[in-house]
Amino acid sequence: MKTDNHFKSLSLSVIWAWMFLFALLPFCLVIIASLMSHNESDLITLPTTLANYQHLNNSTYIRIFEKSFVIAGISTLLCLIIGYPFAYIIARMQSRWKSFLLLLVIIPFWTSSLIRSYALIAIIKAKGILNSLLIAFGIIDQPLAILFTNYAVMIGLIYNLLPFMILPIMTNVERLDQRLIDAAKDLGANRFTTFRKIIIPLTMPGIIAGSILVFLPAMTIFYIPDILGGAKSIMLGNLIQNQFLISQNWPMGSAFSAVLTLILVTLILVHVWVTRGNKKREWL
Amino acid sequence: MVKNVVELRGVYKSLHDHEILHDINLEVREGEFLTLLGPSGCGKTTLLRLISGFETPTSGNIFIDGKNVSGLPPHQRHVHTVFQSYALFPHMTVFENIAFGLRCQKVPLPEIKERVANVLRMVKLEKYAERKPSQLSGGQQQRVAIARAAVNRPRVLLLDEPLSALDYRLRKTMQIELKQLQRTLGITFIFVTHDQEEALSMSDRVVVIQEGCIEQVGTPRQVYEEPGTLKVATFIGEVNIFAGEIMSTENGKHVTLRILDKLRKAKSTRPCTPGEKVHVVVRPEDVRVWNLHEVEDATDMFTGTVEEVIYKGTTVDLIVRLADNTIVAATEFFDEDDDRLEYKIGSQIWVSWTPGWEVILPHED
């Protein structure tokens, strides 16, 4: 039908226009900007230069990058260790409470992580709930200095990003065929072997997806180090925030963003490689 | 003269360099119940979709009511499809589902109400007009799917394996109902199935399709009793195949065959020449077996040993191994009082059939 073709063309035009303008173009501009210079009056000017990438070799930047990498890495690992059993248990539940429990995990996923990070302050500060409880139970004498340290940042990251690890693993575990586990047991595998050789490899796509969803934000959510780590705590996110909004050095900030995007693409390729056997590639 | 409501001439269909349909020539008569029968993957569903307009032929022409419909989209062809999964709109009531096509054609509301009520009466679902599909049983959903298509008064109704999702009993009931419905509606039905029993019991004519080619078109009786090729013979029903040679012919129809070193008289529907190699096909229910002592003149019979006796309730199937290791299946109606049917595994018997009940086919490898 002629009108059908019009409808289809119109829809596709709108979609492609939006995608081009607001998905493709911005990222291209970032790459271009990272290759430009800046001066007092213009945020981005010619000449093109690789200087920004060379500046990445600066020892301060490298230190910050390493620190972000380590903190984000440890947080991701802890999210995995804490979150995997949680996801596994819930995914395999048969009880009628399951949807309710699921809802309780989804709520933190969608609500403001700024608010939730702020809520942590009351718990971990020197006169906070955690310290009061520990002192009251006689476990420690002096309050632990958690707030405004790297530990606070890590707790904040784990607190905010744990749902992002749980949900992909959970969807993956739900699709796990129980018969495979039964077959392994039937052939004589104990629980540990079954877990190591059957369950982990089969849930690897979920693990990778969860790790991507935790690791990248962990490196770049700037308000968590800001409010929980204090003024001294600068991670990659704060660095980029600074470059764009305080130093007004957009090309430098773009260079950082480009590096981040490269890390993202690498992780995605890992995910694609791990799921290469699966025919149905769904969005997480 | 009976009109051809659908005609396919020289239709080919290929997808991704893979030929699905090869040189299809078919005439569908007005008012008939035609079944496209074939195993999975033979192309019968593709053929249906070519007629309905959801696929276009790679070459060849399709005519509906004498008009070439190449390039015409589905809804302009006056044919409608009933899908295997029924595809009822889950958010609409039965009434709205059936009225959908009429609404798209902008038929005035009073007429819609009347036509929908009529067709609901025909499928015996008058009281269900306000229900949603999820509140209906499988059989009822199917009747709604048929009603939805039929209310638009198509020239042909195309049904794509509509009964395959139903359980055995419901299938049997629906087969009878569909046949009656077709007569009541008076619309030509083109029905696709892989179930040969279904095809034989419901159709006016059967089109046997294998590997993209039409093997045979005929009434159920023709297709079953006079298969034109070995493929058709083996696809429909059980069959015993013997290799043979024509020894002599008389007036074209009566021939003398040599099978397994025995000479037998037979009838052929095609012209045969002496010395010609043929395949002889005999249905198990046409095979007769006798105990050795029961027969005096066994010149045209074969000796065999009973290998299996399978009691099936109404029939007893015997698997017999002949002297040259050919396996023959024989089916007899089980008669409680007839001792003759007490065969034991290992017994020696004579195997034969009434001359004329076999079908002689050209030799195929």
Place this chain on the structure above:
Amino acid sequence: MNTTTLRNSTYLSLIYLFFYIPIIVLIVYSFNNTTFSLVWHGFTWRWYVDLFSDGDLWIATWHSFFLGIASATGATFLGMLTAVSLYRYRFPGRNFLNGLIFILILSPEIVTGAALLILFTFFHLPLGFMSLLLAHICFCIPFVIVTTYSRLISFDKNIFEAAKDLGASDFIIMIRIILPLLSPALFASWLLSFTLSLDDVIISYFVSGPEFQILPLQIYSMVRSGIKPEINALCSVLFCVTVTMVVLAQLALRKKT
């Protein structure tokens, strides 16, 4: 209750407590009649009253709600169009589009924020409501697409062919079949986009201007400068609002047609 179940239940409870205790503490302390101490000094509505008389906050709230409604609507419309087109049509670049959406979901917000900032500057778009609106629609669309598409693939795909067979044009199919069947998913997508917009800090930080104040950025600056009890009340309110939206969205998604 056997030991496995006991162990599992304990583990689950611990994690749930971990999630919710800070929030509960927050809400409880929003009623605490004291400025700084964590000791309970009695129940009070004081901070909520202060909150409601803060004119600046009201403006920011109104701005955020308006922005949220506009972004959610825009994102739901465009996202639905994309999901339906991806589902129904084969077109060149389809796989590329899939990949693009996948990358958008995973992309860190800071990169998206920076990229959009550069984009808007490139087009000389002043930073304010428009830049925020476009940015919010941008990051909400992938979630709408994923939610809507999952709902679409759960339908019997023959339904669309049946509709075409009966004479429906693509437009009619969209209006009479797709939209009604998708309405729970669209409702849920709208609500989820609204909460995403309401809570967004990072991207908004990059693309907002001084003229159009929004709530999350107000909260951020308040938290950094340390004016405490009002924040507790504000956060509690905002939290409860978003929880309501999320619960409604989940109920809608669970509904079968």
